[in-house]
Amino acid sequence: MNKKNILSYNYEDLEKDLLELGFKKFNAKQIFEWLHKKIVRKFDDMTNISLVQRDLLKETFYIPFLELKEQLTHGNKETYIFELEDLSKITAVAENKDDKVILHIASQTSTPKACSLLEVSNESYRNLDVSEILNQVYTLHRRLKNRNLEINNVNFSTEGEPLFNFDNLLNAVEILTNENLFGLSKRKITVTTCGVIEPIDKLMQMKLPLELHIKLHAITEDKRSTLLSINKSYTLEDLHTTLSAYQKSNKRRITFEYVLIKDFNCTQEDLEILGNFIHDFDHNLVLKPFKSIEGFDYEAPHVKKIERIFNYFKNERNVNVFLEN
Numbered sequence: 001m002n003k004k005n006i007l008s009y010n011y012e013d014l015e016k017d018l019l020e021l022g023f024k025k026f027n028a029k030q031i032f033e034w035l036h037k038k039i040v041r042k043f044d045d046m047t048n049i050s051l052v053q054r055d056l057l058k059e060t061f062y063i064p065f066l067e068l069k070e071q072l073t074h075g076n077k078e079t080y081i082f083e084l085e086d087l088s089k090i091t092a093v094a095e096n097k098d099d100k101v102i103l104h105i106a107s108q109t110s111t112p113k114a115c116s117l118l119e120v121s122n123e124s125y126r127n128l129d130v131s132e133i134l135n136q137v138y139t140l141h142r143r144l145k146n147r148n149l150e151i152n153n154v155n156f157s158t159e160g161e162p163l164f165n166f167d168n169l170l171n172a173v174e175i176l177t178n179e180n181l182f183g184l185s186k187r188k189i190t191v192t193t194c195g196v197i198e199p200i201d202k203l204m205q206m207k208l209p210l211e212l213h214i215k216l217h218a219i220t221e222d223k224r225s226t227l228l229s230i231n232k233s234y235t236l237e238d239l240h241t242t243l244s245a246y247q248k249s250n251k252r253r254i255t256f257e258y259v260l261i262k263d264f265n266c267t268q269e270d271l272e273i274l275g276n277f278i279h280d281f282d283h284n285l286v287l288k289p290f291k292s293i294e295g296f297d298y299e300a301p302h303v304k305k306i307e308r309i310f311n312y313f314k315n316e317r318n319v320n321v322f323l324e325n
Contacts, residue, residue, distance in 0.1 A: 004061050007063060014031065017060075027053065030048055066084065077096075088109040091158045092158060100153065102155055103155065105154060108126065108127055108165055109124075111125070111161060115228060137151065173186070189210050192215065194215045194230050197242045200246055204245060207249070217257070217258060219236070220270070258274060260287055260309065264298060275312075
């Protein structure tokens, strides 16, 4: 018999399968808490479950784990490269910022070309399942806890377009924010997206107060379509309308990310249009100098130009602006 991944279950499905195996209803609650509150990784550690039941769990289910292949430290960021059961690799990052730990995690095994800057990603990717999303958080939670550090925020921001994996994203968020389980506030979760409109509408209808981090990268339709071809389907005009409704609905601040590319999107006209676009929102602006990509001639502006752009938004437009290298 093939064992089932118990971490991929929601509560209702787990209860159903356990009842069929002869467990009691309250056992489902106990086991779910062991998995998602106490974060155990061995059935034998579930001490309020009988030995006979633990043996049955071991015969029927398995608790997956992520294999750490590499760990890198750069400044205030620790990067973890994990290998999944199908040998795909994903990256998670723990960022120490202002005495807080922000966890950046993946939602897919790679980023779709249409959502990738200049479409440099390959199309060999898949959606992560719920257990693969949760295990990034749980694995790093255990490691950080050993250093007396707690996760303050979770950002779906490394590989993937989170809103293309909407159902698994929501299921993971539901478990992570359950006050009787992992207990993270919904307001501490950020979704970084290139702006897929229909799922944002769904989040608004569901009244989920998740924070959005929007990858703009350019502020005219033609330039943004050059960098992110998804703009051909979800235009800046439509995105602005959707985000306005979203923020009006839940009052959450929106972060806009803008990559700075020399002689492309840094003209004074570009900056003024960008300032006008974000002015309508309660917002942050993150400026990111372009990092070279093999096969493309683009480059970042001179450091003095970057400084002038930063000062323009900070001093002339009174924007809450950050420069990220």
